[in-house]
Amino acid sequence: MYSRALLVYNQNAGQQETLQQLAAVIPVLAKNVKELVLYQTFKPGEGEALCRDQGGTYDLILIMGGDGSVHECVNGIATLDHPPLVGILPVGTCNDFARSMNLPVELALAADELMKGHVRELDIGMAQGRVFTNFFGVGLITDTSENINPDLKGKLGKLSYFISMLQTVRAAEPFSYSLEYDGHTSEGEAVMIYISNGRYLGTRPLPFTLDSLCDGLLDVLIIREAGLPLLKELLSRKVEGEWKPANESIEYVKAASVKLTTAKPMKADTDGEVYMEAPADVSVRPRGLRFLVGGE
Structure with a gap:
């Protein structure tokens, strides 16, 4: 009670x-x-x-x-x-x-x-x-959120997200980035950088471990090129244990803090809300809040 x-x-x-x-x-x-x-x-x-x-x-x-x-x-x-x-x-x-x-x-x-x-x-x-529960992202993820038709969102619900994503994939353009994380560096061109605290994207499970919500680390995806095979790789898998992407266009790392630099300011999507920008410093507050959750 x-x-x-x-x-x-x-x-x-x-x-x-x-x-x-x-x-x-x-x-x-x-x-x-x-x-x-x-x-x-x-x-x-x-x-x-x-x-x-x-x-x-x-x-x-x-x-x-x-x-x-x-x-x-x-x-x-x-x-x-x-x-x-x-x-x-x-x-x-x-x-x-x-x-x-x-x-x-x-x-x-x-x-x-x-x-x-x-x-x-x-x-x-x-x-x-600012705080986020699910993700911070730039590129394709932000464009998808901004391209969702409000009328379709009301009528079709989650299907509107996938319609927007499929439309956005065809027009995705790469951007230059540099990523510093826990003493490592990655740089080059990407169409999306997705820094995740959660385990779902657009209602689909991501291939992260079950403890990813409380391991003190962020799951970072660097997507170097767009395409339907890549989306299938990312959104159609459930794994137990560590995930190693089969598609060379996906780089996956885990980190406690990330410094994301982009060649020019880019809109950032945070939990589906687009109001921040990159470059940005992103980190995790381990076990920062207590939630009521579903039983196993």
Whole structure:
């Protein structure tokens, strides 16, 4: 039983759908929370400010939203001296970080799974003074996010992500980069650099080890050329143990800190939100926050 919990949500889905979502989770949560506070946000940044200013008064913060909502709220929670437990109720397009934590993407099932109380301390990424849960990337990943048709996103959900990726792959252009990581250097040209803390991209599992969310390291992918065979290599594999890419166009390393330099400023995608730029210093805060996760 939790003494005091905050449920943060917004009405991006529309009022009727939001009411249905709340109706699916509140009966489950009410049985396990003594005082449940609902807070509806209306504008970008409101969730972050709420979690930063009031988060310390709760023992659990529940975020009902997609990867972008999680990104916003966690940036507020991570500033607290004694951050509360965090739970995610997935209602977004991809819900990649929720998937990484082995949570169901069906809302009522996710609420039930959260209330079972499986707690893990997980790593969080850091870039330019900001926090990310799933990834920081430049190149193809950023172009894909920016090219998603908002109308298709609403109608097709995760399929809109793959439509955008396939369209973007055909037009991908390489850029010059230099990557310094844990005493090593990689440089050359790439179409995408993806620095990951999570284990999913666009609803598909990435070939990283099961402990990658709490090993104190980032999984770094350097994609040197675009193409459908490369995407198949990257997004169609599940592995146990260390992954060694078969495609020579993919370089994969693990690092605690990464200094990414690009020949010119490039837009960066962080958990699906495009508002930062490279060059950038990226690092990991080992086991930085406590999350409610799905059972094994």
